[in-house]
Amino acid sequence: MKKLKYILSIAFVIILVVTMIFINRENKEYESTIYAMNTVMTIKAYGPNAQKGITAAVSEIYRLEHELSVTEPSSKIYEINNASGEPVELVQQKASNDVGDTSDTSALLKESVYISKLTDGAFDISIYPIVKAWGFTEDEFRVPTEEEIKELLNMVGYESIIINDATGSAGVQIPAGFMIDLGGIAKGYAADRVRDILVESGVKNAIINLGGNVLTLGSNPGLGDWKIGIKNPLSDGDIATTVTANNKAVVTSGSYERYFEKDGVRYWHILDPKTGYPAKSGIASVTIIADSSTYADAMSTASFVMGVDKTEELYRQCGDFDYVIVTESGKICSSLNE
Ligand code: AMP
Ligand code: MG
Numbered sequence: 001m002k003k004l005k006y007i008l009s010i011a012f013v014i015i016l017v018v019t020m021i022f023i024n025r026e027n028k029e030y031e032s033t034i035y036a037m038n039t040v041m042t043i044k045a046y047g048p049n050a051q052k053g054i055t056a057a058v059s060e061i062y063r064l065e066h067e068l069s070v071t072e073p074s075s076k077i078y079e080i081n082n083a084s085g086e087p088v089e090l091v092q093q094k095a096s097n098d099v100g101d102t103s104d105t106s107a108l109l110k111e112s113v114y115i116s117k118l119t120d121g122a123f124d125i126s127i128y129p130i131v132k133a134w135g136f137t138e139d140e141f142r143v144p145t146e147e148e149i150k151e152l153l154n155m156v157g158y159e160s161i162i163i164n165d166a167t168g169s170a171g172v173q174i175p176a177g178f179m180i181d182l183g184g185i186a187k188g189y190a191a192d193r194v195r196d197i198l199v200e201s202g203v204k205n206a207i208i209n210l211g212g213n214v215l216t217l218g219s220n221p222g223l224g225d226w227k228i229g230i231k232n233p234l235s236d237g238d239i240a241t242t243v244t245a246n247n248k249a250v251v252t253s254g255s256y257e258r259y260f261e262k263d264g265v266r267y268w269h270i271l272d273p274k275t276g277y278p279a280k281s282g283i284a285s286v287t288i289i290a291d292s293s294t295y296a297d298a299m300s301t302a303s304f305v306m307g308v309d310k311t312e313e314l315y316r317q318c319g320d321f322d323y324v325i326v327t328e329s330g331k332i333c334s335s336l337n338e
Contacts (some may be wrong), residue, residue, distance in 0.1 A: 004264055015274055026204075027221040030054055036065045037187055038210025045198055046205040046221045053201030057194040060283035061210075070128065070137070070181045076105040077180060081128075081195075085176035087164070106170050108189055108294070109163055115185075115298040116158035117295045119314070121300035124158045124273040126174065136269045137181075141260035143267065149276035155179070156273055158294035160237055184270075188297025191215040197292070207208050215251040215280065219269045233285035233326050240285075240326050243336065253300040254285030281307030284328045289336075290321040308333050 015173050030050040033042045041061065047274045054105035056222040069075040090106040105327075112125045128137075129152045135141040155177045162173040174180060182189075187210045194208050194214050207226060216226040228250045231239035243250060255278070258269035272279040286303040290296040299321055311323055313333050324334040 016065050019264075024144075029221075032058055033161055033280075034058055036061050037068075037186065037190065037211065041132070041210045042208075043194060043198075045203045045217075046206045047203060049202035050198075050206070052200040053206075056201060057197045057208075060193050060197055061190050064104060064193065066184070068108065068178075068182050068189075068256075070183070071250055074266055076103065077182065080172055080174060081179040083174075085173070087162075087171045087173040090165075090170040097100065103170075104189065105173075106163075106165070108185060109161070109172055109180075110165075111189075111294055112180075112182065112185055112298065113158055113163060115295070115302060118318070119299075119302035119306060119309060120170050120294060121158060121273050122305035123184060123298050124156065125180045125182060126156050126158055126178055127273045128179040129155050129177075130276045131181060131269070131273055132179070132181070134267065134269075134271070135260075136258065141262075141267070143262055153276050154173065156276070180280060182337075184253075184301040185298040186247065187211055187213045187292060188293040188295070191249065191293040191297075211215040212252045213293055213297055215244075216245055216248055216250075219246050230324055230326075231285070234330055241324060241334075243287070243324060245289055248289055248291065249296040250287060250289050251293060251296035251300045252285055252287040253304045255283075255304075256285065256327045262294070274304050279305040281305060281325050282329075283307060284326055284330075285326045287324040288321050296321065 008287050026047050029044060029046055030056045031044045033040065037111050043057055045054055067075055068070055068077060070077050072078055090103050116124045130149065131137060133144045133148060133152055160178060166170050168336060191210045191213045192210050195217055197208050198217060205221050208215040214228055220226050225244045227241050227242050228245050229239040230252065232238040233254045233256045254268060255268040259266050270279050271277065274307045283304050286300050288296040288300040288303060308325055315321065315323060322335045324336065326332055
């Protein structure tokens with residue numbers, strides 16, 4: 001009897017140690033922080049496949065940074081912006097010689113135009129000439145004259161972006177003088193790609209933060225749900241609220257993210273495509289929670305332009321996102337309280 005007890009307790013200790021080793025392996029955290037797409041990006045992944053996944057994800061981010069860049073002459077976006085009104089082919093050759101529309105640029109252009117239609121032009125990638133005029137591209141901030149903005153508004157309008165992929169040879173055409181920029185959606189897209197790569201690598205739990213575009217995978221090892229703090233846009237360093245978000249994108253757009261001040265007036269980087277001026281909808285920051293980070297990124301920019309009421313209207317219409325808005329007066333409006 002004594003012997004059996006002894007054997008059982010030895011077996012128990014062995015099982016405990018093996019379980020502890022396994023949990024330790026599964027929960028082991030790997031982290032990488034890089035600077036890309038003009039922002040700080042952090043990927044934290046857990047488990048035995050994490051390091052391999054992170055390495056692959058980081059190269060994908062750098063690849064996308066080049067492909068989607070508005071300033072690099074080798075990018076498709078640069079080619080489109082400098083095509084003087086001529087169509088630009090977007091076709092990519094697949095390894096199997098099967099010609100198809102597979103480029104990230106193409107996918108993002110389509111999604112961008114889709115969101116523009118959905119938001120009645122609040123999100124508009126053709127706003128770029130005005131973003132540039134305000135100096136947000138090169139950090140050479142200035143306040144353009146009213147005439148300049150009026151003139152530039154003639155070169156803004158997503159309706160003029162023609163995407164032709166009916167025949168399998170996808171192409172895009174914008175009028176001469178028009179310019180597009182994926183700054184309001186590209187980081188969200190990159191986060192979706194990072195998540196896909198981590199999953200392909202066998203990672204089960206991760207948290208990706210690409211400059212405010214947060215995307216979670218699985219749960220927080222050892223702690224349960226992923227809890228994401230939303231910054232208080234009105235008070236530096238404070239958290240306005242926290243959301244629980246497993247396998248979700250949590251993307252914030254706010255006036256505090258990029259701005260400059262001139263003669264006591266603050267001008268920020270999210271512009272209203274209807275006026276050409278920084279969007280003044282009463283929102284200080286908006287966080288969109290959705291399955292897709294690409295969608296959440298574009299929608300957060302759009303929501304900032306649209307304001308609380310239109311965001312709420314779209315929330316009821318679409319049913320595929322949640323929102324947390326902090327208004328300029330500090331009020332929190334959220335679909336999560338319902
Ligand atoms: P985000 O931080 O995702 O809200 O994106 C803001 C960036 O998107 C800006 O820095 C601009 O490059 C670009 N942008 C500004 N206003 C708009 C707009 N109304 N629609 C689409 N992109 C915009
Ligand atoms: Mg955005």
